[in-house]
Amino acid sequence: MMSSGASIQNSGTLKLGDIPRMRIEDLRGFILREVSSGSRIVSLFGHSGREGGTDIFAVTAHDKSGRLSLASAAVKGGYDSLTPDCPQAELFEREIFEEHGIIPRGHPWLKPVRRNTGGGVKREFWRVPDRRCHEVAVGPVHAGVIEPGHFRFQCLGEDVLHLEMELGYQHRGIERALISAPPARALAYMETVAGDTSIGHALAYCRACEALSGMHIPARAQCLRGIALELERLANHSGDLGALSGDVAYLPTASYCGRLRGDFLNMTALLCGSRFGRSLICQGGVNFDMDNGLVFLLREKLEASFAALKGAVGLLWVTPSVLDRFEGTGGLSAEQCFALGLVGPACRACGIERDIRFDFPYGIYRFEQIPVATYPSGDVFARAYVRWIECERSVDFIRSQLESMPGGVTLQRPGIFAPERLTVSLVEGWRGEICHVALTDSRGGFARYKITDPSFHNWLGLAVAMRGEQIFDFPLCNKSFNLSYCGHDL
Amino acid sequence: MNNLYPLFNLIIALTAAPLMSGVINRVKAFFAGRKGPPLLQLYFDIGKLLRKGAVYSRTTGVFFRLAPPAGLVFILTALLFIPCGAYPAVLFFPGDMVLVVYLLGAQRFCMLLAALDTGSSFEGMGASRDAHFSVFSEAVLFLCLAAMSVASGSVSLNGMLFTAGGRIWQVSPPVLLVVVFVLYIVLLVENYRVPFDDPNTHLELTMIHEAMALDHGGPDIAMFEYAAALKFWILASLPAGLLFPYGMKPDFFGNSALFLGVIALTAALTGALESCAARLRLVKVPQMLTAAAALSVVALIFLAK
Incomplete structure (x- = not known):
């Protein structure tokens, strides 16, 4: 059976009971279907209920028709990652993993999003396995009066092969503080x-x-x-x-x-x-x-x-x-x-x-x-x-x-x-x-x-835009996106 | 007394060189609608830096400490061969132009070694870019000197810029103007000015010259800054010497003031250029320098004919 989401207006409300609650596999199918029909993920987050389980909520938007859809699913332990089929879920899935310990199986690069300093989590950066390439590390303290964030470039001479960001230095726990x-x-x-x-x-x-x-x-x-x-x-x-x-x-x-x-x-x-x-x-x-x-x-x-x-x-x-x-x-x-x-x-x-x-x-x-x-x-x-x-x-x-x-x-x-x-x-x-x-x-x-x-949606865009560019052009490219560190880190 | 004039001129170069950075910055500030820093700012900066201590990273070695004074000595030595308007250089001998170019090269070599000595990726990138571009700019400088040497019939800087006097312009003025233009491009690239480098940037990833000085501090920076100011003076002296009014033999003070004025004009032009053009893409720098080299080859051919 095809599970469909509930539709909601911008700044409309829904009773929690009216939100479709599906199995996690169906939620996954729902998101993939929505995205392939021209929607995009607006928000994807976990919420730990009182019973100890975690609910995952997905909000998708279809811009052409002005339709917002909403669905949820209870999940325990893990599920098959969305990211390989739907790259825009990458950061959202890492966030759910970080906050609720739910493992998206098959996620290509499962690292925490903000709390990078904790023990037992993956900290290394992706490396080009070639001795001719060199790494350039920039930040978290930058030359201008700007916010902290770490950038790791994999370069072959001036050419950037890969850029990975490590943010989270501005994490203040705003979402949690708001509850009370x-x-x-x-x-x-x-x-x-x-x-x-x-x-x-x-x-x-x-x-x-x-x-x-x-x-x-x-x-x-x-x-x-x-x-x-x-x-x-x-x-x-x-x-x-x-x-x-x-x-x-x-x-x-x-x-x-x-x-x-x-x-x-x-x-x-x-x-x-x-x-x-x-x-x-x-x-x-x-x-x-x-x-x-x-x-x-x-x-x-x-x-x-x-x-x-x-x-x-x-x-x-x-x-x-x-x-x-x-x-x-x-x-x-x-x-x-x-x-x-x-x-x-x-x-x-x-x-x-x-x-x-x-x-x-x-x-x-x-x-x-x-x-x-x-x-x-x-x-x-x-x-x-x-x-x-x-x-x-x-x-x-x-x-x-x-x-x-x-x-x-x-x-x-x-x-x-x-x-x-x-x-x-x-x-x-x-x-x-x-x-x-x-x-x-x-x-x-x-x-x-x-x-x-x-910024949460767009940081990956900057990393992709830098592929094949010159590292010399990174500051210009970065400024053209001008993303927020604290807005990402919350 | 006449024998002492070259020494006086040397003293003028040593004292007035840092002024040019002030001129450039004031012109840039004017275009930006600001007042800008004082003309003497670089003197204040050097004075302040000399009174500071230096911090040395444990990863750096002997080259890192040796480079600033060694580089300054190379530049000072090169300065001895530069004539000043209507007065000759302190030292000259046939072929000294080759020595001068390599003295400038030796100073660059010191900077590169010191940059690599830090092991920092920023400094390494700056050094690699600088080494890359110098391959082109040195060749262009040699071609220009060859053209000047053909036009003046002399193989020493003193001969070209002082002894030859106005005779150098008798061969072919338009072609010599091309040489002046190319010399100005060399001045821009060798002094790390816009459009080749951005002396004002705080973005390490785009730096060339500034990246190589990131880890130095205090008196070392003062020496770098002073050497850079003298290098600007030396390279500005070449087009300035060519353009120095023909046949004019003013008195000592008149000559000094006039020469200083020509160099200050060069600096003002640089400031104006920096105010109305963006920096080149890094990949286009070698293309620009190749075009400069082609121009100087053409000039050389026409002059040698």
Whole structure:
């Protein structure tokens, strides 16, 4: 018998009893079938029930039809690994192995994801069995002021044959801490899941909470949330474009974008007093409202900064020496992108339309659609260019929101969570799809909270993009993905 | 008194060389819309580094410690053969240009040995890239010197740049301009400037020169920095000497100021170039240098005709 999953809306809820519970072999078949029909794994995680067994939950998304499917299975000991047939499950299966000790039999490279220092686990890196090859170890402490992570390259001269990452240095146990954290504390955790995506993760968390308590958010709050999320995208994309330019030693764009990123952050600060949008978004709406003077000021600043950004970034597309470095570097094909289940600009740069704001619209994006920005070439140039198109469209979006802001209140009193429910909350952060899955227990508290940062999907994409490239181009390629270490490590 | 002029010129080179790094950085800052570091920043840096101690890894050996002073001595020796505008070099003999190129090569050899001595993969990569590119750049430099030697009828740097004076331009000015252009490319690659290397990068995987100095500290870095500044002066002196105004015999101070100005212009040009071009892909560096070599061969053929 073919087992099918339950379908769920973005930020919809399901009673735990309504989630199909199958045998693990059937869950495996369900996932493979979904993936072969054009879906992808959004989240795959284990949950240890009170009876001592482990339940595995799988959430898959079919972007074209906007369908989210959900299924679960109880498992003991082990099961046949999905990874050989479905590479995007690789990291998820390692995570389940690390957290619950469930062994995916036949997993090609079963290592823990984050807790690498424990005893009795595989620690070695994959090696090219050839004496002519050499290894280059980079990190975990890096030269710039960035996060820690270890990269191990297998090189033949300048050519990279294989790249393996070892992350986990930023593991803080956020998911576990959330189970018992009071709401104010929980929101602070969410805003620091990835410090550059404070608004994105806070939004996903609040939407999950609101779904569980059955709340409807005032229109004005939805609009402000949209503005904040797009400002975060603008700040990060313009910073990334500057950093990409800096990595090829092209100074003009690098220096101007560094300042412009600050300008966009300051606009967020106008909204709420924090450059990263801390404590702007809360359960039930937003904490800060805008008066007409502020709307006018924000519009003025937005136009000025966007004009400057246009000038600075425009230089990139007309400078031959920059284009020569960007084009054809770190290329991924659309097939690879599908197989790896990439998300965000990295995916759209392979010509694939995949954007939560469009495919699974929520909040303000139900009313104001942002066209999906894609570019077909899959290289560093595509990832840079998609970022630029997204900047343009975010500015258009904010402009139109500022012109027609709905009136009314911006905050509602939060309600209490319904017991024994599950919700899936998807948000398109600037880096890609943010997925929060929350399960409540019989008293209405969190029983399990699973966060999937876009970086979790995309790190493998970077490793694959580096194959056959020059190690010299790694920093550029890495920056074009600009993935989060702490968002991955949680 | 006239016999002492070359020595004065040497002193000017020794004192003014670090200024050029300041000029480059100020020009770059100007293009980026910033104010930039003080012109004398490299002097401050060298002063600060000299007062520091050095830390030596237990994996390094004698080459690691010997390289910075040895490299500096090679560069200082090469400097003795460089004439300065309207005044001659301290030392010269027929064929000294070969010695100068190999003195620069010996300094590079010291850097490479010290880099390999650390056993670090970053330093090893930097050394291998540097060794690879120097194969091309040394050949190009020799071709340029050969062309200059044909044009001036002299086989010593002093003869080409000082004794010949304006006569060197009488053979074929356009072709000699090509030589000046190629010499400028050699200057960029030998001094690890954009588009061949990025002196500002913090990314070890992309470094060439900086990677080879990663494990050095304190006075050793000061010596590396000073040697690099002098190397810039030496290599800038070649096109500057060719372009030095023909027939001008100013007084001693006028000459020094003029020569300093020409070198500072070279530095400013370098800063401007770095501000408006991205760095080359590593695989394209040899292609660029091969093109430079082809240009200098063509120049040599035309001059020898």
